[in-house]
Amino acid sequence: MQFHLSFPISPLVPGIQHNQQLMLMGSCFAEEVGAQLTDHRFNTIINPNGILFNPLSITRALTSYLDGKLYTESDLFQHQDIWHSWQHHSRFSGLSKEAVLQQINQSQTTAIKAVEKLDWLIITLGSAHAYTLKENSQIVGNCHKVPASNFDKRLLTVEEIVTSLDNVMHRLFFRNRKVNILYTVSPVRYVRDGVVENNLSKAILLQAVHHLVNKFNRLYYFPAYELVIDDLRDYRFYKEDLVHPNEQAIQYVWEHVTKYCISPDSQELIKEIAEIRKAAAHKPFNPESEKHILFLKRYEDKVRKLMILYPQIDFQPLLLSFIR
Template sequence: MKFRLTFPVKSIEPKISYGQKVMVMGSCFAEEMGNRMIQDKMDVLLNPHGILYTPAALVHAMNTYLEGKIYGSSNLVERNGLWHSWDHHGRFSDVNPATVLSRINEHQNLAINYIKEADWLILTLGSSFIYSLKENYKPVANCHKFPAAQFDKRLLTLEEVITSLDNMMHRLFFQNAKVQILFTVSPVRYVKDGVVENNLSKAILIQAVHHLVNKFNRLHYFPSYELVIDDLRDYRFFKEDLVHPNDLALQYVWESFLEHTWDASSRELQQQLEAVRTAIQHKPLQPGSEDFKKFLSSYLSKVKALKEKYPGLDLERELAYFGTADK
């Protein structure tokens, strides 16, 4: 008897590998996956604009990198003593406008240079709903808790999503001839828009992405949305808000992501690094015992071997931790 529907996940070609540069942008789900890649020592630039939910916000952010845009004071707005950028997530906001601009432009310069050399761009689309300022029709990436009366909300059309992504990618390919793009659709369910409305929003994103993937041979799709919504398909795989996938669901998607988008040697290295990370988290009952010193010494040898085999990996923290065995 079957209690859940599984489906074959198509592996991408070429695959992601260590030594490549990967830019990850998009929703809070992109943060989850991107942080796991960073944790596993992949060369990743994650959300230089902060969390972005809509294709419009992602396209705009990418265009600023391709144009080499540097932000100035005219790009900031103030409310209740806090300064914000309409283009950025609230993590950049601050009481000091100079601090906001410093944070923004630090990440902006990183992204401007990184995108020219990136091997992969991973885009996680969250919602087709956008908010625009009523005063000048400017779409915003984040409303920053300004009064709702200042914004118009509408659903992007399929044509708008396809056209904006298509135009941005042509500009990107002109500057970076090698970059591959991997699309995912976030399984986070934005029920604040309404259940029916959320499904319509996701449907537009999915149709747009598949239209583009079928158009370009360097575009790929990973079914994170389908793995959670159609495969797991149970509220026990969601957090208490019944909106965000929980740790169990994220781990399930992550394991599938590794299997179908990373090459074999990179998966092997990832497993070794995961074992090292687990060892660091081990809490000994007797830190000064000979057994624990042997444990440290054993892993120190393993980390040194990894460093010798992969000199580009940053393993200084691990070497320092296990190196206490020599002291």
């Protein structure tokens, strides 16, 4: 008897490599995958605007990087003594208007400089539901706990998602002739919208993404959504909120990302780095023992060898874990 549903996944050709520049944008699941890539020493920029859920907010952020936009005081608003940007996650919010602008524009400048050099743009779409300000019909990237009475909620159509992403991709491809785009749909279940409504939202995102992937040569789709929803298919792979995939699920998806999206050479390097990271997390019973000192020296030597073989990768944080 078979109790596990599996399905074929098409590998990326060419695969993602350590010497490439990556940018990840989208939902909180993009941050989970981005953290794994960063931990394994890939050159990543993760969510320059913070977490964004709907495709139109992601498109607007990308457009701002291509336009070289820097934010000003007029782009901020104050709510309950806190300064926010409608286009940014609350991680950028703060009591000081000047500090908020500085943090936003520092991240913005990094994204502006990177966008023309990217090898991979990885976009994780979270929801087709969007919130617009009643006062000007502007779609917001984050509601910042402003009362719901200030917003209208609507379900984006496949057509407007496709049109928005299509337009920004044409601009991106014109500026960056080498960039590849990898789409995923987040397996996070936005049950606050309603279970039926969440499924409808995901269906719209999937239809839009597959329309785009079938249209462009440099666009790819990775089935993170299907791996959690159809392959794992069990609430034991979710956190207590029954909404967010837990660590087991994230690790399962990461294993598939490694197998199907990463180049063979980088897969081997990932294994070496994973071993070193595990050693760095080791807590010795006696830190002063000769055995532990030899253990540290052995892994210090391993990291130094990798630093020679891969000078473009920053191994310094790992090296410091083994230097007494």
